[in-house]
Amino acid sequence: MTVIRSFLARLETGALLSALAVALIFGLWTRSFLSLESITSVFIVTSELAILAMTVTLLMIAGEFDLSVGSVLGLSSVAVPFMMVNYQMAPLASVVIAFAIAIGVGLLHGNIVRHLRIPSFIVTLGGLLFWRGMVFVITQGFPVRVPRGNGSLFDLFSYRFRNGFDVSLLWLIAWALVLYVLLTQTRFGNWIYASGANERAARAMGVPVDRVRTILFVLTSVSACMAGLIQVGRFGSVDATRGQGLELEVISASVIGGTSLSGGVGSIGGTILGCLIIGMIRNGLAIAGISSYWYTAIIGLLIVVAVLVNKSTEHFRKVAI
Amino acid sequence: MNEPSRSAPLLEVKKIKKTFGQVRALNGVSFAVDKGTVVALLGDNGAGKSTLIRILNGIYTPDEGDILWNGRSVNLRSPRDASALGFATVYQDLAMIDQLSIYRNLFLGRENNVTWKLGPFRFLDHKRAKREASEALAALGIKIRSTETLVEALSGGQRQSIAIARAVHFGGELLILDEPTSALSLRQTKQVLETIEKTRERGTSVILISHNIGHAFEVSDRFVVLSHGETVANLSRVETNENHVSSLVREGRAVER
Numbered sequence: 001m002t003v004i005r006s007f008l009a010r011l012e013t014g015a016l017l018s019a020l021a022v023a024l025i026f027g028l029w030t031r032s033f034l035s036l037e038s039i040t041s042v043f044i045v046t047s048e049l050a051i052l053a054m055t056v057t058l059l060m061i062a063g064e065f066d067l068s069v070g071s072v073l074g075l076s077s078v079a080v081p082f083m084m085v086n087y088q089m090a091p092l093a094s095v096v097i098a099f100a101i102a103i104g105v106g107l108l109h110g111n112i113v114r115h116l117r118i119p120s121f122i123v124t125l126g127g128l129l130f131w132r133g134m135v136f137v138i139t140q141g142f143p144v145r146v147p148r149g150n151g152s153l154f155d156l157f158s159y160r161f162r163n164g165f166d167v168s169l170l171w172l173i174a175w176a177l178v179l180y181v182l183l184t185q186t187r188f189g190n191w192i193y194a195s196g197a198n199e200r201a202a203r204a205m206g207v208p209v210d211r212v213r214t215i216l217f218v219l220t221s222v223s224a225c226m227a228g229l230i231q232v233g234r235f236g237s238v239d240a241t242r243g244q245g246l247e248l249e250v251i252s253a254s255v256i257g258g259t260s261l262s263g264g265v266g267s268i269g270g271t272i273l274g275c276l277i278i279g280m281i282r283n284g285l286a287i288a289g290i291s292s293y294w295y296t297a298i299i300g301l302l303i304v305v306a307v308l309v310n311k312s313t314e315h316f317r318k319v320a321i
Numbered sequence: 322m323n324e325p326s327r328s329a330p331l332l333e334v335k336k337i338k339k340t341f342g343q344v345r346a347l348n349g350v351s352f353a354v355d356k357g358t359v360v361a362l363l364g365d366n367g368a369g370k371s372t373l374i375r376i377l378n379g380i381y382t383p384d385e386g387d388i389l390w391n392g393r394s395v396n397l398r399s400p401r402d403a404s405a406l407g408f409a410t411v412y413q414d415l416a417m418i419d420q421l422s423i424y425r426n427l428f429l430g431r432e433n434n435v436t437w438k439l440g441p442f443r444f445l446d447h448k449r450a451k452r453e454a455s456e457a458l459a460a461l462g463i464k465i466r467s468t469e470t471l472v473e474a475l476s477g478g479q480r481q482s483i484a485i486a487r488a489v490h491f492g493g494e495l496l497i498l499d500e501p502t503s504a505l506s507l508r509q510t511k512q513v514l515e516t517i518e519k520t521r522e523r524g525t526s527v528i529l530i531s532h533n534i535g536h537a538f539e540v541s542d543r544f545v546v547l548s549h550g551e552t553v554a555n556l557s558r559v560e561t562n563e564n565h566v567s568s569l570v571r572e573g574r575a576v577e578r
Contacts, residue, residue, distance in 0.1 A: 184444060185444050185445055185447075186442050186443055187432040187433075187436050187442075187443040187444075187445060188442070188443070189445075190421075190425055190428075190432060190445065193418075193421055193425075194418050194421060194429055194430075195419060197418045197419060197420040197421060198418045198419065200415060200422075201414075201415045201416070201417065201418050202418065202429070202430075204412070204415040205418075205429045205430035205431075206430035206431070207429065207430050208346050233347075240443075264418075264419075264420040265420055279435060317471065
């Protein structure tokens with residue numbers, strides 16, 4: 001009984017069971033879903049999504065939203081080939097500048113929320129539109145290609161080996177470890193949970209809530225840049241709509257993984273599983289030859305079911321065994 | 322409780338006055354808190370209790386009067402000053418974070434005692450934090466099965482007791498408890514009052530603010546009654562009884578004894 005109880009008590013359990021169910025359904029439906037080729041494709045989608053979603057999860061645990069991630073991803077990744085093509089910049093220099101842009105955007109969002117006291121939902125909704133607009137202004141709506149012979153740096157972000165595995169999986173693992181340790185093993189992690197769970201009490205206890213959140217806004221934008229660079233490595237070009245709609249996919253993954261919209265609750269493992277579920281559904285439907293229109297509908301259903309499952313196991317989490 | 326009579330009280334408040342615009346919130350309030358005693362601060366709404374507590378927390382500065390700490394005059398300019406001296410205020414609604422475990426709550430904002438540093442990061446020593454948390458609770462006789470339990474699973478009395486234990490653990494010499502028993506069941510109230518007793522036994526002083534005179538009477542050594550910004554009574558336990566204190570709070574009249 002205790003084993004079952006402690007299993008149910010984990011925030012990730014709902015997502016884990018859903019992931020197994022999705023794998024089983026597609027595995028039975030189409031034989032090739034469980035092939036190495038298919039599994040590694042799922043990993044590629046999962047990695048790009050999760051690098052961003054995990055950071056957004058931390059921000060949501062701290063009680064804030066970032067709806068601008070898709071546009072920031074678009075902006076920072078379009079900046080790289082744009083500077084290489086138009087200003088003959090070295091690949092490394094343009095990558096450094098892309099990260100600098102991301103840091104600047106994160107600082108801007110964080111400080112507007114902090115000093116002007118505007119909800120992050122509004123600030124980053126503004127960011128979503130503004131930065132996407134900037135991408136269109138810069139590119140005039142045309143795709144930008146990385147000039148030939150510049151691939152080697154981008155192989156660091158995405159390179160698919162002959163067995164199908166992609167370098168991006170290593171980035172996922174590394175970033176997951178960093179964020180997991182940060183969230184569960186450090187003072188900063190304690191502050192992240194406290195800031196989102198009860199902001200007033202956290203402040204009364206001396207937690208620097210604003211600093212915690214600003215740092216997380218910056219990390220979120222930096223993660224968006226990282227995910228963008230992985231896609232630059234994978235496609236070798238960036239179009240003006242890159243990352244569009246990603247903000248909702250990322251929040252969906254977090255919520256499926258057990259993150260609460262009201263703050264204070266969430267986990268790295270849960271969000272990775274949430275991304276894995278999304279990756280499997282996307283790939284599974286493609287292999288099964290189902291219209292991709294179904295994809296959106298299924299994710300919508302899944303979010304509601306996931307929250308129901310998490311609610312029903314809530315009381316197991318409260319009391320330590 | 323039997324300190325030599327020459328030694329100064331832990332806290333002495335002398336003729337404190339505070340005016341906000343036209344409103345005179347405090348008009349010469351005086352009282353003292355001896356080491357290891359519980360002083361009940363009573364009075365109807367608007368009597369000046371909150372203003373006094375904010376002054377002791379360094380949130381307001383008094384217009385006139387002195388605050389003596391161990392016989393020395395002190396200047397409380399911020400909550401930080403107050404807590405550096407050893408004042409610890411436990412507010413009921415700001416005490417705990419539901420979604421965090423007991424031990425994480427206990428060290429929230431004061432993690433440095435249970436962390437080790439690596440570069441810019443401070444890593445939590447979970448084992449040590451749990452051990453210290455259990456010890457802090459045991460010291461006040463609070464029985465909790467595991468400090469990993471989330472605070473939201475606790476009763477109101479347990480939360481309040483744990484908040485008191487946290488204040489004591491971090492070296493609070495004078496606890497200010499703001500309505501610690503309001504909205505608690507009888508059994509939970511008993512638990513909180515027991516925690517206050519244990520706190521006193523350890524030599525920590527308490528200022529107890531309460532609307533419930535019965536609760537205050539169970540644990541307090543001295544009763545200070547405020548009315549319209551003035552001290553209308555300052556009585557030790559042997560000088561008075563529950564009915565007498567109740568009528569003082571109700572009438573708000575100065576009574577000579």
